[in-house]
Amino acid sequence: MGNNLYLVGVGGQGVVRLGQIIAAYAIEDGQKVRLFKKVGMAQRGGPTLCEIRIGEVSGSRIPPLSADLVVAMELAESVKALEYVKPGGNVILNKSRVYPIHIMTHPEKYPGEEVIEDLFQKTGAKPIWIDAKKIASEISLPIAENIVMLGAITLLSSFDKELMIEVLKKNVPRQIEKNISAFLAGYEIAEGTQI
């Protein structure tokens, strides 16, 4: 039924860019791919969604319980992906938080990591946590949060690491060395969770 990747986040986090890179990888790898990106006011801090379907599929959207991999770039947005996790599927959660105004003034209304972990556990998934913002900042390329996630995605989806780096080079024209560092950092974290 193909390889289905369900990506959520908020505008500005590079969710759609991430999806486009994965789609470019699939093409480079000689596979069929379909890409859905939610358009709308996501650009302005609204929720974003990107679905990548690799292989022999014909529908444009990932059916419930069918995502081989769920990726949340923003912590609270992850709950919107719960129903798509395939039994036995992987989940990668970024610790980054983007607060809308009512949360800024009442941060206690924002769900904590434990609550989210617990929810995913209940569905049978074991999320992998990444502090992509911290890692990207350490590489002094804070914008590369999504590329850190791409590293982890590459490992968990068993994508070819070298080929993905080639695709990255073609698709990320600026600061490529730092982007590759971000990518490798994400890859290694995911590797660490697999031991």
Add this chain to the structure above:
Amino acid sequence: MIKLLTGNEAVALGAIEAGVDVVAGYPGTPSTEVMLNLMAKRKELGIHMEWSVNEKVAFEIAAGAAWVGKRALVTMKMSGLNVAADSISAIAYSGCTGGLVIFVADDPGTSAGMVEQDSRYYAKSMIIPMLDLASQQECLDYMKIAFDISEAIKGPVMLRSTTDISHVASLVDINGQTGRENKKREAHFERNIPKYTKAASAWCMAQHQDALNRLTYALDTIESKNYNKKYRINEIHFEPDSKYGVIYGGAVQGNLLEVLNRYNIKVNTLKIGMVHPLPENLIKEFLENKNIEKILVLEELDPIIESEIYRIAFLLNKKVEIIGKLNNALHYTGSYSFALVKEALEVLLDSDFNNQDKDLEELMPILEEAQDLIVARPTSFCSGCPHRGTYYALNTAIKNLKYKKDDIIVHGDIGCTILGMNKPFESCWTEVAMGASIGMAQGFKWGGIEKPVIAAIGDSTFFHAGIPPLINAVHQNAHVCIIILDNWWTAMTGFEENPGTVHLKETDTKRVDLVNICKGCGVEKIDVIDPYEPQKAIKVLEEAIKHPGVSVVVSRQECALQAQRRKVSLPKYRVDIEKCTGCQICLNQLACPEMVFHPKTEDHKAYMEISVDCFGCGLCQYTCPFGAIEVIEDGK
């Protein structure tokens, strides 16, 4: 060669390969990217393309070009089709000499608001052949076919997409394409009064008959050019051992094939790619198959194909059970998801495909729990958006005039303007259709609303359909206050140009000033305000609201996102933490995305911070009662 293309990208490519000579359109989700993709190649192609003032004009541009023998394309969303309908219908009756394709995108599931209308009715009511797109590949192929059919029948052809086709990317085979067809077509128009005018009833009836004849030619053309075989426009598939049939059209194809494939189901199928005129012979052939006892009709929105299936089954005296909307098995609204198509097939086959539903059922309590955790992300204005200043000034003016917020009805309009309905402004009460705010406001006054009634409309929306109701207001001396939020761009759909745009790059278009339009329409009370200067803006708005007659206030400042692209640099602001009391007045009044509030902790008091991405509109400085917001860079 294979390329990953969205439906809209493939439509644009199809038009280029068909050798289109003239293109016009008006932006609207989910159709906009067809033009955007074409516009990006305007210079390279060297053909005339334009974002027209509205869909009706855009269509007339395309139709005019087609009347002089050229291949012309017009693009719009479903709402735009309503605007253009008057001219489309008239041209459909007359026919044309060149190829004329009308691309329209419907939005089942309303990804972008507006009416969830089914544009297929228009094909029927205006007697125009319509191809309905079911895949991204078809976007490329059918655009070319549409031009061929149009030229063959000498009449317009409609190409209809939906969101799930237009906004999804899949691999499109562009093999065997020879690039842009470079056929030179001479501009020529023959004087033919009975064909090109409506000035006599006999001519009109003859035109009506001509239009009907063209429908038959369209089917003949598909047949003679062997398009069904080559491009699977209408395709029948018989499954010898199945008594079930599925008849479908449009975007639902993807999920249908996936369900059939996933659960290894074999049924008879009939795909309908030409939705008007329907391939009646194929439908008959399908219904006459003796094995078939039960049929599911899958089509998003209205039961247009389905009704015809009932009709043809009746004519054939065929006893068949039909599952669809007319027996309440499927709904009219929303797009048809995998789950919905699966359920429909379960009804058809009277069986459960697997126990996945049980898994979902078990998930339900968890999903309900998750529902409470969802963090709402209400859409508001972008950082630096001039509309923030306009609505802030408007709300303050209303307050200063001793009205409560609930006293004054503000009609919003299509585009970014309507975001004024959201918190913290909550200024707008209604949103109807392009330009409707100005007409509706007059109706409210004549209907007896005694307090001031206001219309708030964007620049592009005003150019599009706001001018006739403004003339009407002047003529009738209606006591309405019209605020034109002029940000120079058709911003909501992605910064397309409009007649008032000040271009970023060199252009050969001429700018039309909407202030002059208002004056020309006879408006006597007209003011221009700067939404970044609330003090002055509030005073002007107070006077305008009080004015006994038509008043127009043009609130003028470029869309901040475009101004940034133009490298406009304004003063930057910061918060003096000593003076900041953490009162949140600025945040509550403006909801600026660059404001970061830090609640009180053991280490520090509550305070506001302005992020480095501040555009510099300066409104926050105006709202701060403690003078805690100051300029740090002068912006020069």
